[in-house]
Amino acid sequence: MMSGLRSLYPEIEPFEHGTLDVGDGHVVYWERAGTRGAKPAVFLHGGPGGGIAPAHRRLFDPERYDVLLFDQRGCGRSTPHASLEANTTWHLVADIERLRTMMGVGKWQVFGGSWGSTLALAYAETHPERVSELVLRGVYLLTRAELSWYYQFGVSEIFPDKWERFLAPIPAAERSDMMAAYHRRLTGTDRAAQIAAAKAWSLWEGETITLLPEPATSDRFGEDDFALAFARIENHFFMNGGWLEDGQLLRDARRLAGIPGVIVHGRYDMPCPAKNAWELAKAWPDAALHLVEGAGHAYSQPGILHHLIEATDRFADRP
Known part of the structure; x- marks a missing residue:
């Protein structure tokens, strides 16, 4: 293993947490970690249905970021558990906007891996004016x-x-x-x-x-x-x-113009073939693509984690 690889920041507890009634009978659990009032970011977990984990807070420099993490509808500490009612991509995009408004920020960095990358793209293509940067891992375009x-x-x-x-x-x-x-x-x-x-x-x-x-x-x-x-x-x-037209996220990548981004993808990612990251990077020239050799899909893969931490560090001081 090459030396000098970046790894997770130290363990950290949220400085605030709570729930938000998003309607349709759903109550979403959220937490904030880092430094209140620092650079705002939102973390979008995978699955769908995967939920957040304590390690996800550690992808960001706690002194330079104010990160909101949340369990998407029906999973983690959100209720009702495993519910499919009123649970679609577009419900989740609306939830992200509710959480941004609750946090009181005009725009924020959006970080998503796997299904989180799908949701990040759906959100950013719907609300590009709300996104300061995009950090995507294990790009999934949810095509047939x-x-x-x-x-x-x-x-x-x-x-x-x-x-x-x-x-x-x-x-x-x-x-x-x-x-x-x-x-x-x-x-x-x-x-x-x-x-x-x-x-x-x-x-x-x-x-x-x-x-x-x-x-x-x-x-x-x-x-x-x-x-x-x-x-x-x-x-x-x-x-x-995903309540998407087939190929919609790649087709609408033009809406990401002007949003700086980083795409990190393992060469041997089985669920999400690398071709999709390659095609997205071609359609979105503002993004830097890191195709990581000797890596699969999970963010815990050393080369993938290295580039993700580099990305959040790189964007940390960007206004």
Whole structure:
């Protein structure tokens, strides 16, 4: 491993936290970390349905940033748990705006990885005037091709052992559409089948996002509560194509003109093929692309983490 790689800032507790009633029966948990009144940023977690973790606060210099992190609808400490009602990309984009208004800032840095990059792009293309910079990791454009690659044929060829476990809860007759087969179980009334499907769905992701096995990353995906919210919400979003037109985020990348950005993507990112980061960087000349060799998808991969910390440091003193 090359020396001089940047890593997470020291552990930090939020200086403020609370909940926000965003309507539709949803209450969103939020927290702020760093220094009140410093450079504002918002952290968008992955999944959908992944929730925030304490380590996410450590991606930013606490002396130079005031970071708002929140659990998106239905996951983490937001309630109701694992709810799919009124839970779409556009509900979440509106929630981000509510949180910005609550924080009292005119614009902020938007940081998102994986599904968080999808949501960051949807938000920035809708409200470009509210975004000071974009930091994206593991770019996911949520196209039909990407969904098919991960849930039908593609990654199945790279991880045949793990794919077999993903297939296991689904009878052979239903395997021609794995997302739909899982959807039936994740939204069904059989609680045991729901939990079994949720764990299989979640572990497929947890065990394919790192270049080498990383139990510290993947074990969380097998926990009942986490898996249920993660699998139900993610499958719900993906069954609906994120409520996006196919190719919309790349098509509308012109709306990002003038917003400085950094894109960090692992060469061997399985869920999110590097081609999408490459195409986005071509469509958005204000962004610097770092294609990281010897890295998968997770932000914990050393080369990826290095470039993410470099990016937040680089933008920290930008007005």
